[in-house]
Amino acid sequence: MEDPKGRDHELSRRAFLTTTGKAVITGLAGAAVGEAVRGAEVTRRDIVAALGDTLVPSAPGDPGYRDLESYGITDEVLQGLSGLSDEMLQGFNAAAEAVFPGRTFVALAGGERARYLKAVIEGAVFKSNPQQAQQLQQVYTMVRTRVFTVYYSNFPENKIPADASGVPVPTSKDPHQIFNPNTSRLVTGWDVAGYKGPVRWEEEEALRARMKKIHWHE
Amino acid sequence: MEGSVTYDAVVVGAGSAGCIVAARIAERGVNPRTGDRLRIALIEGGPYYFKGGPPRPGYGDPERRRRITNIRFLEFKPQPWPYDGLQNKMVGGCGLHWGGNAYLPFDEDFDHWRQVSGVDWSPEKFAEAKAEITQMYHIHSSILENMNRGNLLFHDAASSLGYKVTPVPMSRYNCINCGYCGSGHFCKYDAKGTTLPYIDLAERNGVEIIPDAEVEKILIEKRGTTPVAEGVRYVRSGQAGELRADKVIVTCGTSGTPVLLLRSGYGPREVLGDRTIVENPNVGKHLDGDIGRSVVCLFDVDLKDGSRGGVERWQLSLTDSQGRHGWMNVQMNDSPNCSVDEMYPHLLAFHPMAPEFGWEHKEFMRTAGKRVGGISVTLRAPDWERGVVDPNGKHLYRRDDPAILKRLDEGAEVALAIIDRMNPRPVRVNRKFPNRYTVSHNVGTCRAGENRKTSVVNSDFECHDVENLFLASGEVVPSGSLGHSHIPICTVAAYAWRRIVANHFSRGTP
Ligand SMILES: Cc1cc2nc3c(=O)[nH]c(=O)nc-3n(C[C@H](O)[C@H](O)[C@H](O)COP(=O)(O)OP(=O)(O)OC[C@H]3O[C@@H](n4cnc5c(N)ncnc54)[C@H](O)[C@@H]3O)c2cc1C
Ligand code: SF4
Numbered sequence: 001m002e003d004p005k006g007r008d009h010e011l012s013r014r015a016f017l018t019t020t021g022k023a024v025i026t027g028l029a030g031a032a033v034g035e036a037v038r039g040a041e042v043t044r045r046d047i048v049a050a051l052g053d054t055l056v057p058s059a060p061g062d063p064g065y066r067d068l069e070s071y072g073i074t075d076e077v078l079q080g081l082s083g084l085s086d087e088m089l090q091g092f093n094a095a096a097e098a099v100f101p102g103r104t105f106v107a108l109a110g111g112e113r114a115r116y117l118k119a120v121i122e123g124a125v126f127k128s129n130p131q132q133a134q135q136l137q138q139v140y141t142m143v144r145t146r147v148f149t150v151y152y153s154n155f156p157e158n159k160i161p162a163d164a165s166g167v168p169v170p171t172s173k174d175p176h177q178i179f180n181p182n183t184s185r186l187v188t189g190w191d192v193a194g195y196k197g198p199v200r201w202e203e204e205e206a207l208r209a210r211m212k213k214i215h216w217h218e
Numbered sequence: 219m220e221g222s223v224t225y226d227a228v229v230v231g232a233g234s235a236g237c238i239v240a241a242r243i244a245e246r247g248v249n250p251r252t253g254d255r256l257r258i259a260l261i262e263g264g265p266y267y268f269k270g271g272p273p274r275p276g277y278g279d280p281e282r283r284r285r286i287t288n289i290r291f292l293e294f295k296p297q298p299w300p301y302d303g304l305q306n307k308m309v310g311g312c313g314l315h316w317g318g319n320a321y322l323p324f325d326e327d328f329d330h331w332r333q334v335s336g337v338d339w340s341p342e343k344f345a346e347a348k349a350e351i352t353q354m355y356h357i358h359s360s361i362l363e364n365m366n367r368g369n370l371l372f373h374d375a376a377s378s379l380g381y382k383v384t385p386v387p388m389s390r391y392n393c394i395n396c397g398y399c400g401s402g403h404f405c406k407y408d409a410k411g412t413t414l415p416y417i418d419l420a421e422r423n424g425v426e427i428i429p430d431a432e433v434e435k436i437l438i439e440k441r442g443t444t445p446v447a448e449g450v451r452y453v454r455s456g457q458a459g460e461l462r463a464d465k466v467i468v469t470c471g472t473s474g475t476p477v478l479l480l481r482s483g484y485g486p487r488e489v490l491g492d493r494t495i496v497e498n499p500n501v502g503k504h505l506d507g508d509i510g511r512s513v514v515c516l517f518d519v520d521l522k523d524g525s526r527g528g529v530e531r532w533q534l535s536l537t538d539s540q541g542r543h544g545w546m547n548v549q550m551n552d553s554p555n556c557s558v559d560e561m562y563p564h565l566l567a568f569h570p571m572a573p574e575f576g577w578e579h580k581e582f583m584r585t586a587g588k589r590v591g592g593i594s595v596t597l598r599a600p601d602w603e604r605g606v607v608d609p610n611g612k613h614l615y616r617r618d619d620p621a622i623l624k625r626l627d628e629g630a631e632v633a634l635a636i637i638d639r640m641n642p643r644p645v646r647v648n649r650k651f652p653n654r655y656t657v658s659h660n661v662g663t664c665r666a667g668e669n670r671k672t673s674v675v676n677s678d679f680e681c682h683d684v685e686n687l688f689l690a691s692g693e694v695v696p697s698g699s700l701g702h703s704h705i706p707i708c709t710v711a712a713y714a715w716r717r718i719v720a721n722h723f724s725r726g727t728p
Contacts, residue, residue, distance in 0.1 A: 008235075018689070055575040064580065114576050121574060144575060152563035152583070160287055168284055177283050189439060193583045195564035198288040199396050204407075207394040214363045216276065216392055 032171040043107055044089045048081065049074045050106045051140075052147045054113040056189075063187040065147065071186075080146045084139065096130065098125050107200040152189035154180060154197070176201040225426075226723070228463035229387040230433050230450055230478070232262035233311020234704060235691035235711035236469035237416035243467075243709065244423035247723030256723060259426045259461060261452060263308070264296055264307030266429035268314065272418045273408040275356075278390025283406050291315045301473035301611025303660045304402075309429050311471070313413035313704070315402050318529060320357045320389035320411065321701025322348055325708055334504075336668025337712070338677040347712035351705060355411035360530035361386035364395050368521030368591045372550030373423070373532045375639035378423070381534040386549060388530065389705070397526030428461075430454055436466055436482040438495055438684055445496045447687035453481035466688050467679075469711070472660040472692035473611045476502040479664065479674075480609045484684065496683045498664065499674045500674050505605035505613055506698040507660040510596045511626045512551075513650060515644035516571045520588040535700075539645060545653070546629050547596045547701065548636070549637035570648055593636060595629030597622075598700055608664045617654040626655060640728040659703035661695035678717040690714035 049066075052074060058064035065073060096105040096116045105116055119125045120140050126133035160179045161169045170177050182190050182197030190197055199207070228251060229240040240260040247256050268286070270279035278286075291306050291314075292298070298305040306312045325341050326598075332339065351357070362385065365373070376383050389411030399410065408414060420427065431454040438445050449462035468475050479485055483495030485502060496720070531549045538545035565586050567570070571580045597624055605615025630651055637647055667673025670682035675694055681687040692707045694714075699706040722728060 057577055062580075114540070140299060144639060148567035149564050152567045154563075166286055166287050170284060177280075183685070189563050189583075192580060193566060193587055195563050195587065199398070199406075199526075204394065204396070207396060210278070211394050215361050 024027060042093060042104065044086055044092070045074055045078065045092045047089050048077055048108050048143060048147075050113065051143045052077060052151070053118060054110065055144055055147045056151050056192075057110065058110065059139060059218075064078055064192075065151055067187065068151070068155060071136050073150060073155055075157060077143075077146050077150050080150070088139050091132075094119075095126070095136055151191060154188045154190045157183055157186065157188055176204070223257070223462070224449075224463065225463040225713065226256040227465040227467055228259045228261060228450060228461055229467045229469055230261050230414075230436075231311070231468065231470035231691065232260050232417075232427065232429075233469060233471055233691060234313030234316075234413055235471075235707055235714070236260060236262075236467075237310065237313065237420060238708060238711040239467055239469055239690050239715045239718070240425050241416040241420035241423060242712070243719055243723060244425045245419060247719045248299070248725055250723060250725060253725050255341070255424065257426075258420075258424070259428055260309075260420060261428040261431050261433060261450065261461065262309045263432040264429065266309040266427060268308070268310060268404070268414070268417075272410075273414045275408050276394060276556040278405075278407045278536045282408070286404045286406040286700045288398060291404065292402060296499040299474060299478065299611065302607075302613035303471075303473045303611075303658070305471065309427060310413040310417060312709070315404050316412075316704045317400055318389045318410050318412075319531075319642075319702055320355060320387045320559070320705045321699065322352065322357065323706045324700050325696075327699045327706065331666075334667075335664045335665050335672045335696040337673070337696055338668075339666075344709060344713050347709050347716065350712045351708045354415055354467060355389040355705065355708065356391035357387055357389050357411070357705070360388050361395075361534070362530075364524060364528050364530045365532070366506045366521060366523045366675040367519065367549055367641045367649060368517075368529070369530065371521070371533055371591075371640045371642075372593065373638065375636045375641070376532070376534050376548070378639055379635060381636075383534050386531040389689065390411070390529070392575065393529065394527075395528055395530075395531050397528065399529045428454075428637070431459070433470075434458075434481060435477060436468065436478065436484070436687065437462075438482055438484065438687075441685075444685055445683060446685040447681075451505060465688060465718075467688040467690055467718070468693035469689070470693075472505070472663050473607055473613070475689055475691060475693040476607045476663045477609060491574040498670055498674055498683050500667075500670070500672065501608045502609075502663055503604070504662040504665050504697070505607055505615060505657070505660055505701065506599070507657040508596050508698050509599055509622060509626065509655050509657055510594055511630055512592045512594045513630055513637065514570050514592040514648040515637060516586065516646040517589045517591060517642065517644045519642055521591050522588050546625070546632070548593060548629065548632055549596075550591065550593050566590070593603070593633035595626070595633055596702075597625050597629055598650070598698055600625060604662065604691075604697075605657065608678045611658070613657070613708045615657060617656070622655060657698075659698065661692045661699070661703055662697055662705065664689050664693040665696040667696060678721055680721075688714075688718060696698075 052065040056065035057112060058066045093105045096103055099116050099119045120136045123133040157180055163169050168179050178198050178200055229236050240258055244256055244258045268282045278603050293554055296307055298307050306315060328339055328341050331337050368648035373383050394407055394408040422573055423707040431452040433450045436447055437449045439448050447466040449460055451460050471480050479501050483493050486499045487494045487497050522633055533547055533549040536546040542613045569590055571590055572582050602619055605613055618679050664674035666675045675681050678691050679688045695706055695710055
């Protein structure tokens with residue numbers, strides 16, 4: 001038999017969390033409150049942006065995720081997170097309360113956010129509720145996978161111009177078909193990792209010249 | 219193409235084997251009655267994406283280069299088949315992006331094949347096929363000048379322990395050592411040994427290549443009591459079509475072929491029930507391959523000497539207690555898994571040695587691309603209960619067989635001993651291993667053999683149970699080779715076209 005009380009409770013909680021896709025930060029306490037303000041609405045965008053900033057931090061002279069916000073990195077990350085419900089994300093935000101009483105994830109300062117993520121990974125704080133522990137880890141893993149993938153794929157210089165059938169279209173300046181070179185315009189994940197990007201034409205010629213002296217058949 | 223035309227043969231699946239078989243039958247075969255050229259169709263579920271001119275090794279073709287950006291096949295559209303085992307769904311198949319580690323079948327492989335299924339194949343019978351593949355795939359020893367610091371660390375440490383270290387055979391032609399190889403990269407410079415030369419040969423010999431057409435069913439009809447293959451039914455752009463042919467040659471790979479046969483009502487009755495048209499207990503069975511483990515390390519030196527990475531490697535091959543060569547093969551890779559994948563930051567970010575997140579992770583990202591390495595151990599499974607491919611392409615087998623885990627532990631011990639001997643030694647070594655494994659380089663699911671009790675096709679690739687139906691890709695290789703699968707499969711395909719031409723497409727054959 002159904003438990004009407006349980007069902008109502010579940011429905012109302014879900015309705016509260018998902019009808020607008022937003023929740024309200026309540027009960028912010030403590031001195032450090034990160035960028036969130038007491039009473040502000042927290043969107044899934046806010047939560048993912050805060051996670052991105054924690055996963056790939058920034059400092060003056062050492063740009064990271066946050067520095068690509070003006071290029072829309074969080075929107076790009078969100079595009080690959082449609083499988084992650086608002087409810088799960090808001091639950092993740094709210095559960096920081098277990099580590100920092102009365103506070104949400106977005107309301108934490110950088111170091112505190114990292115401590116919360118460690119608590120989620122280790123799971124010990126949430127061991128009385130294994131289902132919640134698992135769900136928090138799932139959110140963390142999904143966002144981590146997506147953030148690292150987008151950030152370290154040279155966003156926002158990762159787009160390869162293509163025609164309607166997906167075939168890359170070279171620009172007139174690109175006779176050698178090097179589609180997304182690593183430019184010096186911006187510091188992207190490729191720069192952080194010291195990755196040069198696709199083989200450039202001069203490099204290709206040099207590699208060929210070297211191999212022509214070693215092992216080649218014309 | 220469809221409707222009125224009846225082809226002399228349709229080859230289903232334009233992968234490594236399918237391209238060889240279609241191209242060569244078109245080139246060397248004739249209509250046995252008239253002596254005319256054959257009309258051959260090569261039908262493929264995926265697109266004909268890498269068109270262009272003939273291969274230009276070391277340079278690449280402008281049209282193909284444009285399409286080959288710096289991504290791996292898994293990031294490509296269309297996505298591979300939803301089957302277990304890696305698949306590449308396009309004209310060229312896995313033969314376009316494989317890793318280039320090129321092991322011709324060993325004499326011991328032939329012994330094992332004859333032993334498990336009674337197939338009559340031998341090194342002597344395969345001599346011409348081996349020579350063809352050696353030439354077409356440009357198989358040669360790794361180029362010593364390209365060995366980098368990681369390779370040399372392995373070489374010196376393993377040699378000092380008394381192991382005989384040899385260069386890995388490679389399949390490359392005018393390779394510029396660009397670093398984009400390994401597991402799943404297409405070669406922008408036409409330098410990897412691939413299916414391209416065979417696709418070109420097929421085009422030049424009038425093979426009609428029909429891409430984007432997924433074959434749903436082989437049309438099997440009864441003539442009297444004899445089941446006969448008469449063509450195929452496929453779907454192309456949402457439209458169903460039929461193609462009639464005198465001979466149907468299936469080369470859909472180790473997962474794709476049994477799935478197609480089962481969909482066509484050909485297989486074990488216990489799987490098909492009342493959908494059975496022709497019974498053969500071996501369809502989908504005997505899934506075999508090799509099993510591997512990687513010991514991952516982090517060094518504090520640049521293993522790549524400032525380069526992007528290299529494709530060449532040293533290896534050591536150990537013999538088993540019966541003196542069989544290659545039961546364990548050990549190689550150093552400049553990153554784990556396969557070759558230089560981790561040079562991509564978006565993959566390096568998930569490296570087993572990478573910290574979870576934050577400043578530590580960022581610090582790792584700054585230098586680790588040059589410092590991660592590993593030793594991979596590949597084993598031939600001891601005689602084990604081989605796996606099964608189910609009608610959805612799922613691979614079913616035990617993944618925690620204690621005998622196999624024991625061998626993997628022995629392999630890891632060899633790798634760890636070599637690592638401990640390295641100078642400099644890594645700063646971190648992952649010594650924890652999963653207690654499960656995956657079988658890769660799969661073969662054997664419709665194997666060739668003496669009779670229908672042990673196999674699906676005979677030694678000449680003809681189905682035991684259905685007339686005019688032939689199989690000729692990974693599924694017919696009776697058991698895993700001692701060295702990966704690609705070149706053994708290509709060699710078997712190069713033998714297959716010879717048998718099929720000799721028996722069916724030569725003047726005067728019945
Ligand atoms: C990333 C990667 C790296 C590898 N590296 C190595 C290596 O270094 N050394 C080595 O020896 N081996 C390697 N291999 C393995 C090797 O590439 C394969 O074993 C070999 O290519 C398989 O050849 P095949 O002809 O049996 O199948 P495939 O090449 O897979 O061809 C099957 C073809 O059939 C098509 N097809 C399937 N079903 C249908 C259908 N119903 N209708 C129409 N078309 C269909 C597929 O799209 C495909 O084109 C690697 C494999 C991968 C994925
Ligand atoms: S390393 Fe691989 S991808 Fe690069 S040129 Fe050689 S074969 Fe081609």
